[in-house]
Amino acid sequence: MTPPVAERSAYPVSPTIQAAAKPMLPGRRRDFLAGASRLAAATMLAAAAGLAGVLARAVWQANGGSADGTPYAGGAGWETIGPAVAGTLWLALATAALALPIGLGTALYLEEYARPKRRAVRAFQAAVAHLAGVPSVVYGVAGLVVLVHGLSAGRSIFAGGLALAALALPTVVATSAEAIRAVPDDLRTAAYGLGATRWQVVRHQVLPAAAAPIAAGACAAITRTAGEAAPLLVLGATSFATFAPAGPGDPLVSLPTQVFAWAVRPQAEFAAQAAGAAIALLAILLGLNVAGLFLRRRLRKVLP
Amino acid sequence: MVARTVTRPLFLEGTGGPGARADRVARRVFLACAALTGGTAAVVLGVLAVGAAQFFAEAPAGGFFAGTTWAPFAEEPRFGVWPLVAATSRITIGAILVAAPLGLLSAVYLQHYAGRRTGAVVAAAVAALASVPTVVFGYVALNAATPLLRLVWPGAEAFNGASATLVVGLMIAPTVAFLGREALAAVPPAYFHAGMALGASRGRVVALVVAPAAARGIAAAVLLAMARAVGETMIVTMAAGSHAGLAWSPLEGVRTLTAFVAQTSLGDIAPDGPDFRAVAAVAALLFVVTYAMHAAGRALLARRPAGSAHP
Amino acid sequence: MVVDGSNSVLPLSEAVAAAFAERHGGGRVALRSSGTGGGFRRLCDGETDIATASRPMSARERARCRERGVRHVALPVARDGVTVVAHSRNALVACLGLGELRRLWAPGSEVSTWRALRPGLPAQAVRLYAPGSDSGTFDFFTRVVVGRAKASRADYDPSADHETIARGVAGTPWAMGYMGYAHYAANRHALRALQVDTGAGCVAPSPKSFADGSYSPLVRELHLYVAEDALRRPAVGRFAGFFVDASPRLAPEAGYAALSAAQYVRSRALLAEATRAAERGSS
Numbered sequence: 001m002t003p004p005v006a007e008r009s010a011y012p013v014s015p016t017i018q019a020a021a022k023p024m025l026p027g028r029r030r031d032f033l034a035g036a037s038r039l040a041a042a043t044m045l046a047a048a049a050g051l052a053g054v055l056a057r058a059v060w061q062a063n064g065g066s067a068d069g070t071p072y073a074g075g076a077g078w079e080t081i082g083p084a085v086a087g088t089l090w091l092a093l094a095t096a097a098l099a100l101p102i103g104l105g106t107a108l109y110l111e112e113y114a115r116p117k118r119r120a121v122r123a124f125q126a127a128v129a130h131l132a133g134v135p136s137v138v139y140g141v142a143g144l145v146v147l148v149h150g151l152s153a154g155r156s157i158f159a160g161g162l163a164l165a166a167l168a169l170p171t172v173v174a175t176s177a178e179a180i181r182a183v184p185d186d187l188r189t190a191a192y193g194l195g196a197t198r199w200q201v202v203r204h205q206v207l208p209a210a211a212a213p214i215a216a217g218a219c220a221a222i223t224r225t226a227g228e229a230a231p232l233l234v235l236g237a238t239s240f241a242t243f244a245p246a247g248p249g250d251p252l253v254s255l256p257t258q259v260f261a262w263a264v265r266p267q268a269e270f271a272a273q274a275a276g277a278a279i280a281l282l283a284i285l286l287g288l289n290v291a292g293l294f295l296r297r298r299l300r301k302v303l304p
Numbered sequence: 305m306v307a308r309t310v311t312r313p314l315f316l317e318g319t320g321g322p323g324a325r326a327d328r329v330a331r332r333v334f335l336a337c338a339a340l341t342g343g344t345a346a347v348v349l350g351v352l353a354v355g356a357a358q359f360f361a362e363a364p365a366g367g368f369f370a371g372t373t374w375a376p377f378a379e380e381p382r383f384g385v386w387p388l389v390a391a392t393s394r395i396t397i398g399a400i401l402v403a404a405p406l407g408l409l410s411a412v413y414l415q416h417y418a419g420r421r422t423g424a425v426v427a428a429a430v431a432a433l434a435s436v437p438t439v440v441f442g443y444v445a446l447n448a449a450t451p452l453l454r455l456v457w458p459g460a461e462a463f464n465g466a467s468a469t470l471v472v473g474l475m476i477a478p479t480v481a482f483l484g485r486e487a488l489a490a491v492p493p494a495y496f497h498a499g500m501a502l503g504a505s506r507g508r509v510v511a512l513v514v515a516p517a518a519a520r521g522i523a524a525a526v527l528l529a530m531a532r533a534v535g536e537t538m539i540v541t542m543a544a545g546s547h548a549g550l551a552w553s554p555l556e557g558v559r560t561l562t563a564f565v566a567q568t569s570l571g572d573i574a575p576d577g578p579d580f581r582a583v584a585a586v587a588a589l590l591f592v593v594t595y596a597m598h599a600a601g602r603a604l605l606a607r608r609p610a611g612s613a614h615p
Numbered sequence: 616m617v618v619d620g621s622n623s624v625l626p627l628s629e630a631v632a633a634a635f636a637e638r639h640g641g642g643r644v645a646l647r648s649s650g651t652g653g654g655f656r657r658l659c660d661g662e663t664d665i666a667t668a669s670r671p672m673s674a675r676e677r678a679r680c681r682e683r684g685v686r687h688v689a690l691p692v693a694r695d696g697v698t699v700v701a702h703s704r705n706a707l708v709a710c711l712g713l714g715e716l717r718r719l720w721a722p723g724s725e726v727s728t729w730r731a732l733r734p735g736l737p738a739q740a741v742r743l744y745a746p747g748s749d750s751g752t753f754d755f756f757t758r759v760v761v762g763r764a765k766a767s768r769a770d771y772d773p774s775a776d777h778e779t780i781a782r783g784v785a786g787t788p789w790a791m792g793y794m795g796y797a798h799y800a801a802n803r804h805a806l807r808a809l810q811v812d813t814g815a816g817c818v819a820p821s822p823k824s825f826a827d828g829s830y831s832p833l834v835r836e837l838h839l840y841v842a843e844d845a846l847r848r849p850a851v852g853r854f855a856g857f858f859v860d861a862s863p864r865l866a867p868e869a870g871y872a873a874l875s876a877a878q879y880v881r882s883r884a885l886l887a888e889a890t891r892a893a894e895r896g897s898s
Binding site for chain 3: 373375377378379380382450454459461462463545546547548549557559567568570571572574579
């Protein structure tokens with residue numbers, strides 16, 4: 001019953017120790033964690049598979065349709081999901097365009113320019129980091145008051161993009177700062193020793209060395225916010241649109257809010273439509289992740 | 305988080321020279337970015353503070369924190385937030401009871417038991433679950449977990465705490481697994497080897513040597529996952545219902561803090577109306593609670609055990 | 616164009632918008648249902664072009680609209696009855712009187728079981744689902760049943776979405792709620808509509824009883840409120856006109872009662888007049 005421990009461990013145990021340990025405590029080889037941890041891992045696998053199965057089954061069954069159908073269910077085709085797909089892509093673009101530069105700039109200021117020992121700087125940094133733990137729905141409430149009612153931005157893609165960018169910002173700042181901090185100080189010491197300015201050090205040493213993890217962190221943050229429904233619901237997302245948004249001023253539609261709007265309806269047609277939209281959403285998020293992975297690899301290859 | 309000591313030598317500052325102008329511009333741009341970030345945070349905080357202040361000008365704080373009836377839009381409004389807090393607490397505690405064993409045992413599996421290939425598969429499944437948007441989990445809670453639950457307990461209501469709790473637990477389990485594994489990995493391998501050398505089984509070594517050494521990190525994993533459960537909105541909005549009374553059975557509907565905010569906003573929130581004041585007060589409470597939990601979790605993470613391999 | 620307002624009208628608006636998009640090659644319509652009150656508020660803020668409504672605009676809302684200089688025209692498009700529903704297996708109750716409904720829904724009502732509502736019924740708890748306070752259906756029901764708009768007991772499960780109410784009642788034994796008839800019609804296999812005794816015997820809700828007046832105190836006309844300024848854009852006028860013209864066909868399909876032909880002619884005339892007024896205003 002002894003598992004081939006040395007092959008399976010993250011920490012290889014030398015065969016000598018194993019051999020020595022075995023005869024010392026006969027009967028103590030029953031490992032209660034082995035079964036339990038395998039069960040947990042299997043549950044995780046089953047949960048992931050089950051989730052995919054639930055969505056696929058709903059879409060699959062939609063072909064049957066029900067006799068008591070409502071006249072306004074459009075099916076999970078492009079006419080119904082298309083506007084939401086376009087909305088989500090717009091929102092992801094807006095989040096990237098706003099949160100990435102501002103977050104990176106903030107991290108560079110905090111890490112490279114601000115005096116690191118100042119208490120105010122540390123407090124600011126900690127405060128921004130913990131904002132990442134605040135629920136997204138809270139950002140929706142603030143966005144509704146400031147963007148929709150204060151700035152009269154309407155319930156638009158623009159307002160949604162700003163709210164999602166604000167939501168992604170703390171995470172982008174935190175991951176960028178961490179990436180910048182991981183750049184070896186030797187690079188900076190050497191550059192400053194040659195009389196370089198801060199900007200030159202940032203431009204030629206820090207940014208190239210930290211580009212890959214910065215891109216990875218930003219991509220994760222953007223992917224995360226692209227799946228958010230709660231802040232957009234609070235902002236007042238449209239629940240039915242016959243057209244895809246073509247610009248930031250168009251009404252706010254998105255896949256996550258559309259999944260919500262259809263999933264809460266009791267009819268099977270809408271469940272199928274919601275599942276279809278959910279699959280489209282997962283595909284977009286996967287695409288964003290893969291794009292981020294490529295970007296990261298590119299950036300790593302280019303640099304020393 | 306150790307403050308870096310290398311900065312540009314002070315005697316070089318303000319000396320002009322090549323690139324000084326670009327440096328000044330860059331500094332201003334980055335400072336503006338930092339100001340924008342700070343400004344965003346201040347605006348979020350400001351909105352909640354103003355809304356909450358308006359709310360408490362109307363409803364006494366004592367009634368808010370001690371009252372047991374939440375009916376802010378009734379003709380004679382009652383502002384006791386306790387039912388919402390109780391619902392959020394119940395779902396959070398229930399979810400962590402699901403997620404902590406599931407996530408921590410998965411972390412143990414990945415760190416100490418998995419072979420290379422099966423480990424990669426399980427890790428991929430955990431990462432996939434972690435990246436699923438909560439609205440999709442909400443769909444699962446409403447259209448899969450609830451019907452299944454009603455097969456077992458036909459008395460369960462259409463919206464109930466149990467299926468929401470279960471699915472929130474599944475949603476936060478990857479967080480526990482990921483952070484828990486990091487905590488286990490931070491324990492010096494020597495601890496593990498020493499334990500194994502004494503002849504204890506792998507399970508005993510992990511449970512009695514590695515896990516205690518990783519206790520802080522494990523506690524942080526659980527705390528941060530609970531913070532996510534408190535702030536989770538879509539699953540509870542869709543599947544837990546809007547019953548603002550104090551429910552005792554998990555098969556009944558309950559309304560959490562986040563669900564109140566989201567469900568109210570499905571109507572229309574006028575910025576000068578009672579709905580905004582109530583929503584802002586609840587959002588402010590959520591803000592304070594999740595911020596504190598997140599800060600506490602991060603503080604635990606920042607202090608690694610002595611002799612850690614990853615300072 | 617942006618349309619917001621009553622959740623009771625949503626099934627009709629969705630059917631009309633889908634038909635309009637089909638006819639006019641993707642006419643640009645965005646719908647949301649924040650409730651009648653929310654729809655009026657947004658219309659008067661100039662955020663939307665059309666508000667759908669399940670109750671008339673109140674004096675206060677009218678004043679707010681005037682204050683902001685938003686002129687509008689109200690077009691009746693269909694008739695709908697508020698439908699009281701119970702769990703599909705609840706066969707013990709077939710009909711409720713207005714007085715019983717009033718006792719059940721009045722503010723501070725102590726009626727918590729079916730037996731307390733009517734002796735002889737089981738002592739099961741009545742679980743209540745109903746629209747939230749932004750809803751025109753809520754305002755209408757409370758005004759007709761309780762006597763004052765917005766006067767309701769508060770310990771029910773509110774939702775801005777009638778489909779959520781339908782799901783709640785359908786999935787909770789001994790539950791009860793009220794909603795627009797179209798939403799009941801879309802869930803009729805899962806719910807049981809109760810007859811209502813308005814004083815002249817029990818009447819079941821149906822497009823027929825809405826049209827002939829027998830369900831009358833609980834029947835309301837559904838309206839489009841179109842902002843005059845928006846009518847300067849031809850697309851808005853075209854959509855509003857299409858809405859009126861398509862309603863006689865689509866309203867019964869979506870579970871409403873159509874109005875009389877004369878009423879649609881009148882709606883058309885009102886729209887034409889408002890369009891002329893808008894054009895005069897702009898020139």
